[in-house]
Amino acid sequence: MFANKLLTLAFGVLAAGLVSAAEVNVYSARSEELIKPALDRFTEETGIEVNLITESADALIRRIELEGVNSPADVLLTVDAGRLFRAEEAGILASVDSEVLRENIPAAYRHPEGKWFGLSLRSRVIMFDKSRVSADEIADYEDLADPKWKRQICIRSSGNIYNQSLLASMIEHRGEEATEAWAEGLVANLARRPQGGDRDQIRAVVAGQCKLAVANTYYLAGMINSGVAEDVAVAEQIGVLWPNQDDRGAHMNVSGAGMIKTSKNQDEARQLIEFLSGDFAQQWYSEVNNEYSVRADIPVSKTLQGFGTFKADTLNLEALGRHNAAAVRLADRAGWQ
């Protein structure tokens, strides 16, 4: 009698294990803090469980390659276009055919065959100390190499992906030679050896170590909303200059997602990417992390509105990935540490 019950129970557990709930496995270069709430919402809406690993995109791409056909990964999330390109080049992404994604995401921000989809935009701009620099003293990225800014510029290491993408966009627009000359001029104008992160450059401007800094917009927005008194005070002193408004526009990067070729949960993976392009996730990106939505119908966050409107560079984002290695070599040659 008892054995019978036990047997039934055992089979019940086994069956439950076999008919496991729908799930999707996410390898994310976006940190847990900045993706989990959106994923939780997805689970709530669809009942699909989401399993998450976070790590840098390069490491995740390598892990997927090594795991081969048996990789559990279904979706790869990255925080820059260069890594989407690299994942595609590594041959680990599959095309997703989705009416929803085609409708939500403008063609400029997705792969023509649906190998990856841009989900949010960030711009890398010039920031200045409002009390010491007026906005008409500088107009373009190119001006950062002007000797009049000698020892006045703070920028982080060229090891950082956002600087590599900025260089890559310049290579695409102006060619490698001109970009290298620009990088040399920039290095000559540095107030200090590149160090720290974007926020550190912003702080150094207000501390008086430099007059100009190059940083992503959401870092400044993050400081404004941080609740840390010192950071708020620093951010208030900073002006945002949108570069190259008379020609190509401000450099943009994109965070995005792609489905893995060996995915065993293709349907769930597609649903997740669709969800991330949907109203809730797009508003969430905009409000919580102060990024620009890829969709025109999603309002820009209040903090970002304070930075004004601008003309964005509409460069084909694949160029950022294509020129990445060239950008790093060029930085090495120019002595940009």
Added chain:
Amino acid sequence: MGVGTRLRVNETRPRLLFQPWPLSLLGLSLLLATPIFVVFSSMFFPAGDIWTHLLDTVFARYVRNSLALMLGVSIGVLALGILPAWLVTNYRFPGSKIFEWALLLPLAIPAYIIAYTYTGMLDVAGPLQSSLREIFGWHYGEYWFPEIRSLGGAVAMLSLVFYPYVYLLARAAFAEQSGSVLEVARSLGSSRRAAFFRVALPLARPAIVVGLSIALMETLADYGTMQYFGLSTFTTGIYRTWNGLGSSVGAAQLSALLLGFVFILVSIENWSRKQSQFFNTGSRVHLGNAHKLTGGGLLVAYTACGLPVLFGFVVPFVQLVIWATITFDTVMSGDFAGYLLNSVSLAAVTSLLALTFALFIAYGRRLAPSFASSFAARILGLGYALPGTVVAIGVLLPFAWLDNRVSAFMLARFDLSTGLLLSGTAFILVFAYLVRFLPIAMNTVDAGLAKIRPSMDEAGHSLGLSSGKILRRVHMPMMRGSLVTALLLVFVDVLKELPATLLLRPFNFNTLAIRTYELANEERLADAAGPALAIVLASLIPVILLSRSLRQARRAPGEVSITQSMESNK
């Protein structure tokens, strides 16, 4: 200290190559050395023109910075570690017992975290310089202030958290030097100072060199601090070559070069240790012999013992507490208890395994020393200097390959795909930790075991005990101090480990170190303070246990205690 005979167990009994012990020993060593072989094998792959580029541009800087860093940290850890060790073992002054364990506290602070805290305070935009500017009406450039994010700053940061390795080993060595040696020196007319320089320091040199080499290996493997300070070293160069230049072969070859360099260093260290082998036969210092300090001596003692603790622990700790209070609401966000549980259980499992393997390897080599086994041990020892990500890739590559082969076989034979059996589980994570941290356990256990005279083994054998029983009944109790030290050093290292954990962990598995890193990486230092503080507090418990057990081991009569690495049978 009595100078005994050199360890020659192999001459007392016939050497049996095909005993199960040496064979399984070799097997285990080879298995754990797989990732290191993977790294070396990269030498046979073409890397394109990457080397021309590296040599033309950045390579010289990588080498220069790494060497300068090693030199600086060597001076730093020796200066901070040796004198306090001498003072707390040979002198008594108010608070000396507290310093004895407090000097270990900086071990609990990961290097990148101490770098964040000091940068937060001392940077040009930090509170200190800001208030200086405000109070005196200065502007930037009108006053001099040391740049924290510099090579010198990095040396200071690393020295402050790595000196405890030197301190720990030096203290053990000093404590085990029998009082009589020093007394003889003094009766021959040496001053206390001369006795220190002429007798105690040379005798302790091998132990100090072990501590130094641990600190230097940690220095070479450090990525977080260097990246934050914007310093290009060998390790940051490996990452840049891999991620930026997109050349994994080039990165692996750089790693192989780094390992080659470390291998030479380790060989030199072994050779220098062979030059001075002693067995501890005399009695140890009795606490009653300790000299009482007064006046100027007291001042020296408080400076030498106080400064490392103040700057290596108290200051960063207080800064973390301040940040954590500001951001208290976000500190507890996320699955905080889960992170803690994951961190601690990984650390516990790994440290137990590391201890078991280290004991197995060290004892195996004592039973049947051979060139092969000592070479294998030296290869294993390299793991500690490898950047965590390189170890992680080196582990993932063979395991994923194996998983895929098994799965393909099962699919062909039984129409059943087994998927990835080992990759993506905690198993390979622990495996990677072992590759990285086993050397630290091996060093410690080796040293403890080598202190036990071979006559003990012989006595055991003559009583009819098997080798395993001798290990359990004779050796393990005698070297309890070393075992505990090995266990806790690995425990603390795993708690702090980041890169391998990031790359190898299973789904939905987060640790305190990862949580700290992710927040700090988004430049939210204040938010990162909460989990960082939790790492420090979690490491404090083993650090305090360690110092207590060391003290007990010393007091227990008849024990040849602690980690004195005066010699090894390498």
